[in-house]
Structure formats: structure tokens, C-alpha cells
Amino acid sequence: MRDTIVELLAANAEHASEFADRFDDVQDAQHPEAVTVCCSDSRVLQDLVWGNEEPGRLFTCGNIGNRVVQESEAGPVVSGDVLYPLAHTGTEVAVVVGHTGCGAVTATYDELTGGIDEPAGIEHCVSLLADELEAGVEALPDDIDRADAVNHLVEYNVDRQVEFLKESDEVPDDVTVVGVVYDFQDVYTDRRGEVHVVNVDGERDVATLCQEHPETEDRIRRRWSY
Template identity: 70%
Template sequence: MNTTVVELLEGNARHARAFADRFDDVQDAQRPDAVTVCCSDSRVLQDEMWGNDEPGRVFTAGNIGNRVVQRTDEGEAVSGDVLYPLAHTGTDTAVVVGHTGCGAVTATYGKLTDGLSEPAGIDHCLDLLAPSIEPGLAALPDGLDDEAAVNHLVEYNVDRQVAFLLESDEVPDGVDVVGGVYDFQDVYDGGRGEVHVINVDGERRVDALRDAHPEVDGRIDRLWEY
């Protein structure tokens, strides 16, 4: 057996021992408190970032670029893996989480500015992401290097994904939509691994967010108010 798979199974055995008695209440149904839409980057630990060890609490959706959009025969729609818990399990909170140094945003930035080419499957994902990033290019502050530009566009992309959910008729009324950035590169003030809230139901202004949510005002921050 592949050594990596052996190691994964060893880790799973530890997981199974630790979690054996934690599935009793979710045997037949789930009612997660939140759906999180995170980048599938291996450095983004989707449950661990929340300290979550409770099965059934968080419905996790992951893809490159933390996208909430998919293309259908009828046009763009909310991705089914995001919409399902909102439409069917009573989940009333959606959290879109980008991350510093995002490879998907970097690649899309390269595609839009330098014509970067990727294999068809990756290119398809970048094409889905591009409409959420391209308008931000012209608005970027002057003098940014590529690394800083990408981190600004990470925020811009999160904002656009949040907006898509808020504007969609498919998302039930009353769903709270929050956007954040997971930082493991010391880009924001705070500890590595912290999620910084940058958007709540479309509000992006840091001062307004801190006034509205004083219980987490230390976790509200942005690189870019535009």
C-alpha cells in the first residue's frame, strides 16, 4: 500500500477512536449551524480553523478559489454544495473564507494579466473565478507588488462571492452571509491561522462592522477598503 495512504489510515484510526461516541445525534439527519465555503488549499484546515470537533455542526464546501458560483444550462447559479444546506437543512449562516497567498487568485491574476495557460480542468475553474476578480484589477491601489495585489484581490473575491449569495433568489431570506480571510502568512495583525472578518451581509467598512459587532471587533480587519 502507498505509504501516504497507510499514514492517512493510521490517522483515521485515531479519529475513529476519538469520535466513536460523537455521531449518535446525527445518525439520520443533519442540521448544521453554518455552511463554510473555503479554498481547497491544503493549508486551509476547514474544520480545525474553527476548533470544530462536532459532527453535524459545520457543512464544509471547498474548491479552488472559495467560489459559490457554478454554471448551469440556465446560466450562473449558486453552487449546489453551498446551496444544499441553506435550502434543505435549515442552515441560516454562510461563511465564505478566502486565504492569504491564494493560488487560485494568483493563477487567475496571471491569466488576466499575462495570459497564463492551465490544463482544461484548472482553466475551467479559473474562468469561473475570473468574473469575480477582473473588475478589481483596475481598482487596485497603485504601487502594489504582485504578492500584495493578490492579497487585495483575495478580499475582493470574497466580497464578490458574498454579493452573489446575497443577490441570489435561490438563497432563502434571513440567511446571514459573512466573508473572511484565513491568514497563515502574517499579512494581517494577529496570529497565524486567524480568520479576519471582512464582510457581513455586504457591509465592508471596517469601522461600521466594528461598531455593529463589538463582540468580535478585534477580529474585523481589511487590507483594502474600496
């Protein structure tokens, strides 16, 4: 057995010992407070981002590019793994979690500005993002470098995913949808690992968001207004 597996199993044994009594109230049902849609990048510790160690509190979804969209015979629809808790467990909050330096957004930017050569599965995921980001690439400032362009598009991608959820007839009207960016590259501040709110229910103007949500004013910021 590879050392990595041995180490993972050892860590799981510690987890099982620590968490043995934390599943009593959720063995038969779940009612998570929020569904989070994170990029599956290994640097984004999806539950630890929120300090979450409580089984049943968060319904965590992960994919490259923190997408809420999937293709169906009827066209683009809200991904079932995102929709499930909103439709069946009483969850009333959805959080789209982008992150600085996102590889999926980078690949999409490269595809839209010159083309990429990737396996079919990756190209499919990139194509889903490309449909959302094409207008964003066209709107980028002329004098921007590649790294800055990607981080601008990280925000733009979060905005598009929030918009798709808000406009979907499948998502209940009373669901609050928040878009955030997780920063571990000193792009927003020097506090690595901090989450920054960039969008709430489609509103992305910083001044308006601060006025409407003064309790989180110090966590609201954007790099790109368009």
C-alpha cells in the first residue's frame, strides 16, 4: 500500500476517535444551514475555510471552477449536487466560493484567448466555464497582465454562478445566494486564507453591500467593477 494511503487511514482513525459522538443527531437525516460550492483545488480546504467541524452543518460541493451549472438534454441547469439541499433539506443559503489563482479560470482564459489542448473531461468542464466567462474576457482592461486577468475573472465567474442560481426557477425564491473569493495569495489583503464577500443575491456594488450588510462591512471588497 502506498505511504499516502497508510497516512490517510491513520489520520482517519484519529478522526473517527474524535468524532464518534458527533453523529448522534444526524444519523438519520440532515438539515444543513448552507450549501457551499467550492473549487476542488487542493489548496481550498472546503470545510476548514469556515472552521467547520460539525457533521450536518454544511452541504459541501466541489468541482473545478466552482460551477453551479451542468448540461442536460434541456440545456444548462443547476447542478443536482447543488440543488439537492435547496430542494430537499430546507437549506436556505448557497455560497459560491471562488479562489485566487484558480486553475480552472486560468485554463478558461487561455482557451478563450488562444486555445488549450486537454483531455476531453477537462475540456468539457472548461467549456462550461467558457460559456459564462467569454463576455468577461472581452471586458477586461487592455493593460492587464495574465495573473491580474485571471483574478478579475475569478470574481466574474463567481458573479455568473450566483446569477445562474438566482435566475433559476428550480431554486426557491427565499434562498440567499452569496458569492465569495478565498484568498491565499495576498491579492485582497495580507491575511491569507480569508474569504471576501463580492456578491450577495446579485448585488456587487461594494458601497451598497456595505450599507445593506454593515455587520460584515470589513469582509466586503472587490477588485473589479464592470
